[in-house]
Amino acid sequence: MSRIRSWIADLVLGIRLAVGDRNTPWGRLALMTVGVGIGVLVLLASAALPNWAEAKDQRAAARDLADAESDRWGIPAAVLGVDGRTTFHEHAISGVLLEPRGPDAPLPAGLDHYPAAGELIVSPALADLLARPDSALLRERLPGTVTGTIGDDGLLTPGELHYYGGATGLTEWNADYRVDDHFGETYDDKPTSTPDLLLLWAMGACALLLPVVVFVISTTRLAEAARQRRLAALRLVGASAWQVRRIASGETLVGATTGVLAGWGLFGAAHLALSRFETSSGAVFVADLTPMWWPAAAVTLGVPAATVLISLVALRGAVHDPLRSVRQATPIRRRLWPRCVPLVVGVLGVATARLQSWSTDWWMAWLVVSIVLILLSVPLLLPWGVASLAERVRGGPVAWQLALRRLHLTSGTAARSVSAIAVVVTGVIALQTMLAASEANYAQRGTGAADAHSVYVYADEDPAGRPAMSATAAEITAMPGVRSVTAMHEANAASGADSLLISIADCATITRFVPVGECRDGDVFLPEHSDDVDVRAQEGRPWRIATPHSNAAGTGPETVDWPVPPGRLVGRGTAEFNGYDLVLTPAAATAVPMEARTAVMSVDLEADAPPDLVEHIRNAAAANLRKPTVGAANWTGVEESLAAIRLLEQGLLAGALVVFSLIGCSLLVTAAEQIHERARPMAVLGAVGAKRSTLVWSAFLQNAVPMLLALVPAVPIGYATGTLALASQSELLIAPDLPGMAAVLAFAAVSVLVVTALTAPALSKAMSPDGLHTE
Numbered sequence: 079m080s081r082i083r084s085w086i087a088d089l090v091l092g093i094r095l096a097v098g099d100r101n102t103p104w105g106r107l108a109l110m111t112v113g114v115g116i117g118v119l120v121l122l123a124s125a126a127l128p129n130w131a132e133a134k135d136q137r138a139a140a141r142d143l144a145d146a147e148s149d150r151w152g153i154p155a156a157v158l159g160v161d162g163r164t165t166f167h168e169h170a171i172s173g174v175l176l177e178p179r180g181p182d183a184p185l186p187a188g189l190d191h192y193p194a195a196g197e198l199i200v201s202p203a204l205a206d207l208l209a210r211p212d213s214a215l216l217r218e219r220l221p222g223t224v225t226g227t228i229g230d231d232g233l234l235t236p237g238e239l240h241y242y243g244g245a246t247g248l249t250e251w252n253a254d255y256r257v258d259d260h261f262g263e264t265y266d267d268k269p270t271s272t273p274d275l276l277l278l279w280a281m282g283a284c285a286l287l288l289p290v291v292v293f294v295i296s297t298t299r300l301a302e303a304a305r306q307r308r309l310a311a312l313r314l315v316g317a318s319a320w321q322v323r324r325i326a327s328g329e330t331l332v333g334a335t336t337g338v339l340a341g342w343g344l345f346g347a348a349h350l351a352l353s354r355f356e357t358s359s360g361a362v363f364v365a366d367l368t369p370m371w372w373p374a375a376a377v378t379l380g381v382p383a384a385t386v387l388i389s390l391v392a393l394r395g396a397v398h399d400p401l402r403s404v405r406q407a408t409p410i411r412r413r414l415w416p417r418c419v420p421l422v423v424g425v426l427g428v429a430t431a432r433l434q435s436w437s438t439d440w441w442m443a444w445l446v447v448s449i450v451l452i453l454l455s456v457p458l459l460l461p462w463g464v465a466s467l468a469e470r471v472r473g474g475p476v477a478w479q480l481a482l483r484r485l486h487l488t489s490g491t492a493a494r495s496v497s498a499i500a501v502v503v504t505g506v507i508a509l510q511t512m513l514a515a516s517e518a519n520y521a522q523r524g525t526g527a528a529d530a531h532s533v534y535v536y537a538d539e540d541p542a543g544r545p546a547m548s549a550t551a552a553e554i555t556a557m558p559g560v561r562s563v564t565a566m567h568e569a570n571a572a573s574g575a576d577s578l579l580i581s582i583a584d585c586a587t588i589t590r591f592v593p594v595g596e597c598r599d600g601d602v603f604l605p606e607h608s609d610d611v612d613v614r615a616q617e618g619r620p621w622r623i624a625t626p627h628s629n630a631a632g633t634g635p636e637t638v639d640w641p642v643p644p645g646r647l648v649g650r651g652t653a654e655f656n657g658y659d660l661v662l663t664p665a666a667a668t669a670v671p672m673e674a675r676t677a678v679m680s681v682d683l684e685a686d687a688p689p690d691l692v693e694h695i696r697n698a699a700a701a702n703l704r705k706p707t708v709g710a711a712n713w714t715g716v717e718e719s720l721a722a723i724r725l726l727e728q729g730l731l732a733g734a735l736v737v738f739s740l741i742g743c744s745l746l747v748t749a750a751e752q753i754h755e756r757a758r759p760m761a762v763l764g765a766v767g768a769k770r771s772t773l774v775w776s777a778f779l780q781n782a783v784p785m786l787l788a789l790v791p792a793v794p795i796g797y798a799t800g801t802l803a804l805a806s807q808s809e810l811l812i813a814p815d816l817p818g819m820a821a822v823l824a825f826a827a828v829s830v831l832v833v834t835a836l837t838a839p840a841l842s843k844a845m846s847p848d849g850l851h852t853e
Contacts, residue, residue, distance in 0.1 A: 096328070114334055119341045142262045196223065215694065322393065424452035449508070460496070467783065484776075511801060551679055560683060582661075582664065749780075763845065
C-alpha cells in the first residue's frame with residue numbers, strides 16, 4: 079500500500095510541476111492543449127470515416143436496383159426501371175424511371191409511394207436547381223412534373239441531384255434494372271473501388287494523418303530541454319530512476335489529458351455546428367460522422383499513453399547521465415545507418431507492391447506500411463542532418479555562427495520543430511505527383527477534343543422501332559451553331575461465343591471515313607482491321623441479332639436470324655469506323671431490326687456556337703432516343719474526372735495550409751521557449767554591444783536551416799514515393815506538379831518568415847539589461 083501511495087505521490091508531484099507553480103508556463107501548457115486537441119480532433123474525424131462510408135453504403139444499398147441480367151429472364155420482376163441519368167452544364171444528375179409490377183412492390187428508400195407516369199419525385203438539391211430561372215432546358219428534358227421530394231434516407235449526400243420518375247410499358251427485356259424481392263438484393267455483388275482510387279485514398283490518409291501524429295508528438299515535447307534539466311536535478315538530489323519516470327509521466331499527462339478533452343470538445347462543437355447548418359448543398363450527412371468506438375477509444379487512451387511513452391524515451395539521458403543534462407553538454411553523435419533502415423525498407427516495399435499474386439487487401443496493406451515507413455524516414459534523418467551540418471560547417475558571419483552553435487547543442491529540438499512540416503511536404507508532394515499524373519493522363523486522352531468543337535450523341539433507337547435517329551439528326555442540324563451532323567447506326571450480332579459489330583450508314587458517310595471507292599446503296603464492306611474478319615464475316619454465315627421484345631415462350635429476348643450478305647474487302651477506316659467488322663448501307667441492312675440498333679452521331683459545332691447549344695442537343699436526343707449520352711467527342715468522362723482531380727488538388731493545398739498553420743504555431747512557441755531559456759546569454763550579448771539585427775538573423779537561421787534540410791530530402795523522397803506508387807499499380811503518365819510543389823515549398827518558407835517576425839519583439843526584450851538582474 080505504501081508503494082502505491084509513493085507512486086501516487088510521484089504522479090502528483092509531476093502534476094504540481096506542470097500546473098502548481100506560480101511560474102507555471104501557462105502559454106506552453108495552453109499550446110500543448112490546443113495542439114494535442116487539434117490532433118485529437120483530426121484523428122476523431124478520421125475515426126468517423128469508416129462509419130460514414132458504411133452509412134453511405136447502406137444508403138446506396140437501400141435504393142440499389144439489380145441489372146436486368148440474361149440469367150434472370152423468365153422470372154417475373156417486382157419492379158422494373160430505366161436509366162434516366164443526364165447532365166446539365168456542370169451538374170451530373172442521376173435518376174431512374176420506375177414501374178412497379180404490383181400493389182405490393184417494394185419501395186426504394188426515401189419514397190413512400192411510386193410516382194405515376196409523368197410525375198417526378200426529386201431530391202431537395204435537384205428541386206432547388208429546377209427552380210432556378212436558367213434551368214428551363216432541364217425542366218423541359220426531365221420526363222414529368224415534380225410532385226414530391228426524396229427523403230434523406232434515400233440520398234447519398236444532402237446535395238445529391240437525384241430523381242425518380244414514373245414509367246409504363248417496361249418489360250424484363252427492355253428494362254435496364256429490376257427488383258425481385260427488395261432493393262439492394264445484389265448490392266454486395268457489385269465491384270468496389272478501383273485500385274487507383276484505393277491507392278489515392280491510402281496515400282491521402284498517410285499524407286494527412288501521419289503529419290498530425292508527428293505534430294502531436296512534437297507538441298508534447300515542447301521545452302523538453304528545460305524539463306530534462308529539471309528532472310535531472312531531481313535525479314541528482316536522490317530521486318530514483320523510476321521516481322523520475324513517474325514524475326515525468328505525471329507532468330506529461332496534464333497537457334495530454336487536457337488536449338484529449340479539448341479534442342473531444344472541439345469535435346462535439348463542430349458536429350453540433352454542422353448539424354445545425356446542414357443544407358441541401360452539403361456533401362455529407364452530419365449524422366453519419368460518428369466515430370467508431372474502438373478507434374475513438376484508441377485515440378482517447380492512446381494519445382496520453384503515447385505522450386507518456388515518448389517523454390520516458392526522451393528522458394534516457396536525464397535518468398542515466400543527469401550531469402550531462404544539467405551541464406547542457408554536447409549531444410551524443412548520431413549514427414546514420416539505423417535512420418536509413420525505414421527508408422530502404424519502405425522503398426523496397428513500394429517497389430515490390432506490384433506482385434500480381436497478392437490480393438487487393440494485402441497489396442494495399444503492404445503499400446500503406448511501406449509509404450508510412452518512407453514518410454517517417456524524413457523526420458528520422460533530419461536530426462542527423464542538422465547535427466552534421468552544425469558540426470562540420472565553420473566560419474561565416476556572427477549570426478551564422480551563433481545559429482550553428484545553437485543547432486549543434488539542440489539539433490534534436492530544432493529537428494522536431496520542423497519534422498511535421500517535413501512529413502507534410504513529403505506526403506503532399508507524393509500525392510500531388512499521383513494527381514498530376516492522373517490529370518496528364520486524362521488530358522492526353524482528350525487531346526484535340528476541346529479544339530474540335532464537336533459533341534457526340536450515343537443512344538438506343540426508339541423502342542417502338544421507328545427511325546428516331548434520322549428525326550433527331552434533322553432537328554439537331556437545324557439548330558443555330560451546328561455545322562454538320564454525322565449519323566450512323568451500329569448493331570451487335572452473336573454466333574455462339576463469337577460476336578460481330580456492324581455499322582450502318584449511307585454512302586455519303588461511308589465514303590467520307592472509309593476508303594471504299596465507289597459506293598451504292600445495298601453495298602456491304604469488310605474493313606481490313608482484324609486477322610479473323612474473313613472467317614467471322616464470311617458470306618452466308620448465320621448470326622443472331624437480339625431485340626428488346628420477348629420471344630413466344632417468354633423465356634428470353636426475341637432474336638432475328640441474319641446471314642452475312644456478300645461484301646468486298648476495303649481498307650481500314652478512320653476513328654469513326656475503327657473496330658467495326660461490317661459496314662452496311664441502309665438497303666443492305668433492312669433485315670436488321672430498328673429496335674436492335676444503337677444511334678451514333680457526331681455533331682460539329684461552329685466556333686461561335688451558343689453556350690446552351692449542348693443542352694438543346696441533349697433535349698432533342700432525350701425527346702427522340704432512349705438512354706441518350708451527349709458530351710464532348712473523345713472526352714467521355716474526362717471533364718468530370720479532371721474537375722474532380724483539380725478539386726482534390728485544391729483541397730490538398732488547403733489542408734497543407736491548415737497543417738502548416740498549426741505547425742507554425744508550434745514552431746513559434748518553440749522559438750519563444752528557446753528565447754526564454756537563453757534570456758541571460760542574450761542579455762549579455764546585448765550588454766557587450768551585439769546588434770539586434772544579428773540576433774534576429776541568428777533566430778531566423780535557427781529555423782531556416784532545419785527547414786531547408788527538411789525540404790532537401792522531402793522533395794525527392796515525396797516525388798519518388800508518388801512515382802513508385804504509380805508504377806506499382808498502373809502505367810500512368812508520370813509528370814511532376816511543379817506549381818503545386820512550389821506552393822507547398824512557399825508555405826514552408828512563409829512559416830519561417832512569420833515565426834521570425836513574431837519572435838523579434840521577444841528577442842528585443844531579452845536583449846535588455848534587465849535580463850542581467852538576479853532575483
